[in-house]
Amino acid sequence: MKVKSKKVDLAEGDLTPMIDMVFQLIAFFMVLINFAQTESNDRVKLPSSQLVKPPEVPLEFPIILHVAQDGEIILGGDDYTAETLRVGLQKEIAVIKAEGKTVEDANVVIRAHKDTAAGDVQEVIRVAQEQKLENFALRVKEDNS
Amino acid sequence: MKIRNRGEAEKSSLNMTSMIDVVFLLLIFFVMTFKIVELEGDFSVRMPLAGSDSMTMDPTDLPLKLRLQADENGKLTSMALNEISLGTDFDQLRANVVDLIGTTAPVEGEDGPEIEIDTDYNLRYEYVIRSITAVSGYKQGNEVVKLIEKIKFAKPRR
Numbered sequence: 001m002k003v004k005s006k007k008v009d010l011a012e013g014d015l016t017p018m019i020d021m022v023f024q025l026i027a028f029f030m031v032l033i034n035f036a037q038t039e040s041n042d043r044v045k046l047p048s049s050q051l052v053k054p055p056e057v058p059l060e061f062p063i064i065l066h067v068a069q070d071g072e073i074i075l076g077g078d079d080y081t082a083e084t085l086r087v088g089l090q091k092e093i094a095v096i097k098a099e100g101k102t103v104e105d106a107n108v109v110i111r112a113h114k115d116t117a118a119g120d121v122q123e124v125i126r127v128a129q130e131q132k133l134e135n136f137a138l139r140v141k142e143d144n145s
Numbered sequence: 146m147k148i149r150n151r152g153e154a155e156k157s158s159l160n161m162t163s164m165i166d167v168v169f170l171l172l173i174f175f176v177m178t179f180k181i182v183e184l185e186g187d188f189s190v191r192m193p194l195a196g197s198d199s200m201t202m203d204p205t206d207l208p209l210k211l212r213l214q215a216d217e218n219g220k221l222t223s224m225a226l227n228e229i230s231l232g233t234d235f236d237q238l239r240a241n242v243v244d245l246i247g248t249t250a251p252v253e254g255e256d257g258p259e260i261e262i263d264t265d266y267n268l269r270y271e272y273v274i275r276s277i278t279a280v281s282g283y284k285q286g287n288e289v290v291k292l293i294e295k296i297k298f299a300k301p302r303r
Contacts (some may be wrong), residue, residue, distance in 0.1 A: 007166065009203070012183050015161050019164075019168070022165075022169070023168070025172055027177060027200045029172070029179055030175060032179065033175060033178060033179065036150065042288075045184065046183075047270060047274040047275070048274075049275075049277075050284055051278050051281060051282050051283075051289055052185070052186025052188065054185060055186065059187070064197040067202050070299050079196070109187065112186075112270045113270065114269065114270055114271040114274075115219070115270070115271065116269070116270045117219060117267045117268065118213075118264045118265070118266070118270050118272070118273045119265070119266030119267060119301045119302065119303070120299075121270055121273070122266075124266070124300050128299075129192060129193070130194065132194070134191060134192060134193040134194070135191055136191070136192055137189050137190070137215065138187060138188040138190060138277070139182050139186070140187075141184070141185055141282055142183070142185060142186055
């Protein structure tokens with residue numbers, strides 16, 4: 001009787017379609033990834049408006065102030081209140097002046113939570129005005145509906 | 146002479162395991178860091194501190210006044226444009242602004258009409274943005290018709 005030699009064959013599925021798909025997925029996520037999202041803050045949910053368009057040129061010398069729902073202000077990772085914000089703004093202004101620009105060149109970008117009290121936003125503007133800042137941008141989400 | 150059977154050509158296969166490991170790691174990294182980007186824009190407000198403006202103010206060129214009132218929960222209860230009560234209807238507000246300034250030749254830039262928003266302290270910011278949207282323009286198809294570009298805030302009410 002002839003005995004067949006039993007060669008242990010490695011069962012290998014065809015990996016090509018899977019690798020194709022995985023590379024497609026990687027390409028998709030790579031294209032959509034946006035590292036420049038440092039401007040956003042998890043505590044801020046912006047209100048929306050149909051009229052705004054994303055700016056074609058970025059604002060010069062932006063000072064980004066996040067106003068959370070409870071009125072707390074976040075500037076450069078530090079928390080401030082309307083009373084202590086002056087200190088934070090002065091630091092930012094010092095940087096702008098060191099670059100040879102004046103305070104009037106700076107743009108204060110206010111990213112306030114949609115449910116925050118309007119008075120808190122006004123207080124932020126008032127404190128900034130006291131530091132001779134005069135250009136403000138109220139940031140809102142684009143609403144395409 | 147013995148001739149080897151060439152029919153069984155050995156399949157040359159690369160070892161894919163390490164590549165797949167790395168590729169999956171990359172995939173997980175991108176999936177975890179993925180965040181849908183919401184498009185954002187700005188309403189520009191130029192507001193120098195009162196009195197510091199060197200421009201001479203024309204007393205006849207007073208800004209329109211928009212008064213926003215809120216209940217204790219921060220919900221809008223009434224709006225008034227130059228003392229004309231408008232309820233809580235933003236379309237009504239827009240129509241009134243159109244009536245007041247006209248749309249035939251919207252003036253842009255520094256000479257355009259100005260509006261001062263006077264809001265209750267606890268009014269939700271969302272309503273302020275909605276009123277700013279209503280007074281600053283409207284959409285006609287894909288084009289934006291601008292109404293008032295100069296917006297300022299009154300002193301905060303405590």
